[in-house]
Amino acid sequence: MNSVPPKRNAPSLHARAAAGTLGAHQSMDLGTLDWICANRPAFTDSRPRLPAGALMLIPEAAWFSDPGQAGDSLHGIGHNARVSFLAWVLADARALDRDHALALCAAAAVHDCRRHNDRDDPGHGRRAAHWFTAHTDLVAAASGHRPRPTPLARAALAVALHDVPYEAFTPEQNDTYEQAPHLVDLLKAADALDRYRLPLTRWWPDPTRLRIAVPAWLHPLAFDLLVRSEKARLQGAAPHEALAHARQSLTREP
Template sequence: MTSRTPEQSTASLRELAENRSLPAHQVMDQDTLAWIARNRPEASAAPPTLPYPPLMLVPDATWFAQPQLVDSIHGIRHNARVSLLAGLLAQEYGLDRDHSAALCAAAAVHDCRRRDDRDDPGHGRRAALWFTRNQPAVTTMLGRELPPDLSKQVAAAIGLHDVPYSDFTPEQNRAYQRAPHLIDLLKAADCLDRYRLPLTRWWPDPSHLRIVIPAWLHPVAFDLVIRSEQARLNGATNHGALIQARQLLNIRQ
């Protein structure tokens, strides 16, 4: 395997962020990852013993709207990490296996229809539509079918994950009421993976959420970013990098 470095710029994401000149497509680099690693949050509690292994669904490259997004900071690794974090939150909040699987599916798809790595308003709605049209591809990889009503909840969660609660329209509030647990947990899992971003002011801010993230999950989320991104920079495939990261985490089952 050969080492992988971003091709779009010689400047690091960290430098580009500080200069407010981040490109449309953003790929992790060694300098940025080293800076992230130096700012690890303190572990205030150990991970609990889990009743069953958390799911981690790794999206296929064909699910993404733009080829440049597959390996970007909103690409395969981000979506897969969010699915694992969602699975951990699902157990923390007592979701049954069907709802945990539904949440995992929503997380794996949530950013797949982005057009770039900037704000890209509406990408949640596009991803929800893509899921509705391509659900068999997702459930086949997930290894289980989802009941029709639960599939609708998945689409609702995907469609609202990028919309702040304060910006919900009356129609979006009605959609939220039909799937509050999936929407709240997907937003929280997505928030937890923000440790990959090159400025600390973009890192997880629980004040934007409606659920409490357990303290032990912050260092777990951080380590998932560091280990999977470093493995990818070292030449591992996306899937291989994610598996390495998951195996190295101290998550007891």
């Protein structure tokens, strides 16, 4: 079923963020997307370097704590799918082996699936990691790939830590991090790259909060992926169709 575009005369997400009146459920709207496009950063390198066969796993609404809001939530299907794609591209850029890249791509597609709302929601990473561990067969079947158990277990650790700032790690979380530091770093970076969807520029990607360097060309790629997928959805495409359209449009570019 196609989504229904929101009305432009409703208070935009950007306006509500500026006024400090954001609710528990937050979704993109035409006014906010226009604002995002108008504030496109002056990227230093806009030439895409996409790997051949770049993967994007688009999660199902049924995988989310609230399937009814998964289609338009800022942390729903669109966000998780874009992070899955960006995690794959980052993994390729860092020469991660295929098994770990596949596991990370799958985990990224569900990293926010256990959120209760679109605010901070502490602990949602741990809840999502538990869900992913219990449903790896389901997620792997949807992706069409089956990584080995060890990479999948390490990817689950990355999901458990993705919502915790490095400086806030407990001693136990530091021990967990040391079991899969490369996957934690990559998932955090991929998640950060989709922050261009947020309605205030001060919430957009901040490289100083990451432990890996993100290639300059990946920022405009993330920005365009967001804009194209959300524009298609707001024009009436279902989330899966909008994401597939955005991915295909980017991978066709030279």
